[in-house]
Amino acid sequence: MCGIFAYLNFLTPKTRSEIIDVLIKGLQRMEYRGYDSAGIGIGGEPGCPDDETVLIRKAGKVSNLAESIKG
Structure with missing residues (x-):
């Protein structure tokens, strides 16, 4: 099985670390569905020249990703 978790941050000041923590916790809550792999995509900082989306993937449990x- 698979699951998708999303977090949209709009006009709420949060650090990148805080957003990553929300994403990891959301994935951990769905881990019972199976854990062949996990990953997150997080947008870059607005206005920065390298504001591209970063993708991070790991095989195995969500703890491997974290x-x-x-x-």
Whole structure:
């Protein structure tokens, strides 16, 4: 099975770290569906020259993804 979790941040000041924490927690709540892999996509900072979306993927549990981001 698969699941998709999204978080839209609009006009609410949040750091990139806070947004990543929300995304990881959302994925952890869906982990019971299976955990062959997990990933997140997060937009760049508005107005920065490199404001492209960053994709981070890891095979295995959501904890593998969280460790690769914070580690």
